[in-house]
Amino acid sequence: MSSPSMLKKALMTINKQEDISTKNYLLPNFTNGFPGFRESINTTTYTAKYAMVGKKKVMEGGNEEEEKNSSSVGKKKKKKGEKKAKRPRFAFQTRSQVDILDDGYRWRKYGQKAVKHNKFPRSYYRCTHQGCNVKKQVQRLSKDEGIVVTTYEGIHTHPTEKNSDNFEQILSQMRIYTRS
DNA sequence: CGGATTTGACCCGCGC
DNA sequence: GCGCGGGTCAAATCCG
Numbered sequence: 001m002s003s004p005s006m007l008k009k010a011l012m013t014i015n016k017q018e019d020i021s022t023k024n025y026l027l028p029n030f031t032n033g034f035p036g037f038r039e040s041i042n043t044t045t046y047t048a049k050y051a052m053v054g055k056k057k058v059m060e061g062g063n064e065e066e067e068k069n070s071s072s073v074g075k076k077k078k079k080k081g082e083k084k085a086k087r088p089r090f091a092f093q094t095r096s097q098v099d100i101l102d103d104g105y106r107w108r109k110y111g112q113k114a115v116k117h118n119k120f121p122r123s124y125y126r127c128t129h130q131g132c133n134v135k136k137q138v139q140r141l142s143k144d145e146g147i148v149v150t151t152y153e154g155i156h157t158h159p160t161e162k163n164s165d166n167f168e169q170i171l172s173q174m175r176i177y178t179r180s
Numbered sequence: 181c182g183g184a185t186t187t188g189a190c191c192c193g194c195g196c
Numbered sequence: 197g198c199g200c201g202g203g204t205c206a207a208a209t210c211c212g
Contacts, residue, residue, distance in 0.1 A: 108184060108185080110205075110206095111186095111204055111205080112185095112186080113201090113202065113203070113204095115202075116200095116202090122202085128183090137203095181212100182212095183210105184209105184210080184211085185208105185209080185210070186206105186207100186210085187206100187207095187208090187209100188205105188206100188207100189204100190203105190204080190205075190206100191202105191203085191205090192201105192203085192204100193200105193201095193202095193203105194199105194201095195198105195199095195200090196199090196200100
């Protein structure tokens with residue numbers, strides 16, 4: 001089963017080995033963020049912030065360090081509207097034949113991009129529910145094409161549409177690569 | 181016919 | 197300032 005510490009470790013591992021993106025990752029409140037985890041982690045809200053792959057500042061530790069919008073950090077006016085607030089993110093790996101994991105939500109693909117050092121493209125999905133701007137990325141690793149990395153960003157503001165029984169499978173497929 | 185996917189262009193932050 | 201790399205848009209297309 002998956003414990004928060006395992007997820008945490010997985011997250012760190014992923015961040016170290018893969019360059020998934022350029023942002024901080026943090027584990028969202030799973031209870032309302034990721035229904036699939038409801039069964040396995042229904043306790044405390046779990047937040048942890050990590051540095052990303054490259055440099056950038058390292059926000060170690062698991063306290064919600066909310067850097068606040070310090071006045072010095074001149075956030076420019078968001079032209080397009082849209083809150084650019086940092087969103088909870090977390091990633092995990094599964095060993096799967098299919099790229100699209102059925103997690104109970106409906107996703108609309110809105111982009112696909114090739115990333116460097118990877119032969120497989122990365123796909124971008126958005127939750128189709130109106131007003132729910134949760135996104136996820138799916139990418140298969142070139143070093144081991146049996147592995148699919150899924151990165152979620154945001155918290156769903158609505159329940160799942162269909163029951164996510166399949167998610168138990170996904171959970172059971174989760175692998176923590178602490179050692180190769 | 182309506183919603184999802186495809187796919188190149190566009191955009192934007194960052195590093196040189 | 198410019199180019200690169202990653203993320204998003206959106207029109208055309210696909211597909212049930």
